[in-house]
Amino acid sequence: MSELFVKIKDKQRGPYSSKELRELVHNGDFGAHDYVYDNDRQQWVRAGQSEHIQSLFEKSFIPEHQRTVFAVGGGKGGVGKTSLTASIGIALAALGYEVVIVDADLGGANLHTCMGILEPEKTFYDFYTLQCEALEDILLETPVENLRLISGACGTLGLANPRYTQKLRFISELKKIAADFIILDLGAGASYNVIDFFVAAEQGIVVTTPEPMAIQETFNFIKISLFRKLLRLFRDKPAVLTLIEKYALSSPGRMNSSMDEVLADVRRLDVEASSRMEGVLDKFRPKLILNMVHSHNETREGAALRTAVEELLAINMDYLGYVEYDDSVRKAVKELKPFIIANPKSRASRSVAQLVSVSLLGKNGWKGLRERKKMIRNIRSDASEYPQNSFPESDVICSVKCFYWGDCDYQNGGHPCPVRHLDPIFRKQS
Ligand SMILES: Nc1ncnc2c1ncn2[C@@H]1O[C@H](COP(=O)(O)OP(=O)(O)OP(=O)(O)O)[C@@H](O)[C@H]1O
Ligand SMILES: [Mg+2]
Structure with missing residues (x-):
């Protein structure tokens, strides 16, 4: 969307960028009944009826206390976390949401490369080393409308291990950014540097491919995250902590006792602790995306993982859907474009559009269809102006x-x- 002129109470104002208009809507200074100049039709139209900006009025700006931080993790490397973070972010931005994608891969930041930004001006490193005080200061614009990026600390061979409290602070600072969705791209593995971000974000998304090794690693990732959450919870109860630690450490890579048994043991020791633990088990609800699926048969692996998580870890998992294996995704990497931009109509892009509109936003039926059409239209317009950058x-x-x-x-x-x-x-x- 180019810069636009508006008429508020018969006074012409502008030109405004979409971001500035959004700010005006947010502050209540500009509403659907005011006018905007439609450059195509060369006339003033009601803002709520302009197809260019009506999305600004379709949803309310999400207040800080309700902002959700998503973390995309999963244990195994190379399963598509970064590619999906970028494309999901773009899909949401194309619906008019303000989105920030954040590279939280402390060891191997590459989200900026995926977006075609080769040398980010500011990175997380500037915030971490206090050269920039607020996260807002390291936000980078991207070539996609409504989408901003916090780049990871690339080229420094990783950051020193931040403490748990520093990671929590980072998440709570993130929530102060005026955006509807904040999505963290996590690194591979299940070290605390990865797990802590996953645990601290309200919504964890795990990405896996359908191969048995990847499924196994994803199960482990969820298990370690859950134990980490429980161990943080009972720091005030040493006896409970010791008990849970025994289970957490007894079977790395496996689950010899189900979480129900752990809970029963905790209950025998401390009833109050067990009800606290039940609260965590109720709330901890990762979402699953199966990526690089070759055939429909493989989607069964997702169901199998969900069953294992529910039975052994006593938590629920939401299956968001799957993304097909698609050569155009690999091609997009070489073109330095997120795959949904490089080819908005590819199978993988359509899977993402479906996953975002139906599973993440809950838009089913004709409404979902309408949203997806709008999303693809806007992505194509972003794509036409995307820098060619190989x-x-x-x-x-x-x-x-x-x-x-x-x-x-x-x-x-x-x-x-x-x-x-x-x-x-x-x-x-x-
Ligand atoms: N649906 C897909 N079809 C085909 N290739 C894919 C698909 N999704 C991702 N890929 C390819 O897999 C490779 C790894 O993707 P990506 O970097 O997103 O994984 P990652 O999980 O972030 O890796 P890391 O753990 O190293 O951070 C890339 O070359 C990407 O193009
Ligand atoms: Mg990655």
């Missing part, structure tokens, strides 16, 4: 030709190098 392949695709091959935290052969601005480390190809 890697100079000879220099920066990760390969054995790199000087640091075998000794690099970011090694991911065949994929663009996330620390490409350290160019001198690459041997030039002859």
Whole structure:
């Protein structure tokens, strides 16, 4: 949407960017009954009837205490967390929501690369080292309308391990950002640097592929997250803590006793603690996305994982849906575009559109269909203006030709190098 003129109480104002208009709506200074100049029709129309800005009035701005932070994790590396974070963020932004995507991969930040931003001006590192006081100061605009980015600390070979309280502070600072959706892209693995963000965000989304190893790692990831949450909860009750620790540590990678048994044990020891624990089990409700699905049969793996989580961990899991394996996703990475931008009509993009409108936003039936059409229309308009930005392949695709091959935290052969601005480390190809 280009800059627009509006008429408020017969006074012409502007031009305003969409962000400024949104702010006006938010502050109650501009409403659906005011006028906006429609550049196509070359006339003033009611703001609520302008297809360009009516979405500003379709939903209320989400107040701070209701803002939800989503964290996208899952344990296994390379399952599509970053690609999905970007594309889900874009899908939500295309519906008019203000979205911030955040690279919380402390060791291998690459969300900015996925968005085609090669050298982010500011990163999480600036906030962490107090060079910027507020997260607002490190927010970067992206080529997509309504979508902003907090880039991870790339090129510093990771940050020192932040403490639990620092991670909590980060999440609560995030919630102060005026946005409807904040989505964190987490790193691979189940270290506390990853788990703590997953636990601290209100909504955890786990991404897995249908392969048994990935499913196993995802189960583990959820299990470790749940135990971490419980262990933080009972810091004031050493006896309960010791009991839960015994279960948490007794079977790494497996679950010998179900969470129901753990709960029964806790109840025998301390009734008040057991009802606190029940509260956590009721609330802790990860969402699942199955990615890179080749055939419908494979979606059964999602159902199997859900059953295992429900029976062994005594928590519910919402299945958001699956995204098909699609070569265009890999192609998009090379073009430095999120796949939903590179090809809004691909199978993977359509899966994401469905997943966002139906499963995340609960828009079913004709309403869902209308929303998806609008979403795709807006994404196509973003796509038409998206910078063409491809890697100079000879220099920066990760390969054995790199000087640091075998000794690099970011090694991911065949994929663009996330620390490409350290160019001198690459041997030039002859
Ligand atoms: N649906 C899909 N179909 C085909 N390829 C996919 C799909 N989703 C992701 N990929 C590809 O998988 C690779 C890894 O994706 P991505 O970087 O998003 O994973 P990740 O989980 O964030 O990895 P990491 O754990 O290293 O952060 C990329 O090359 C991406 O293009
Ligand atoms: Mg990633």
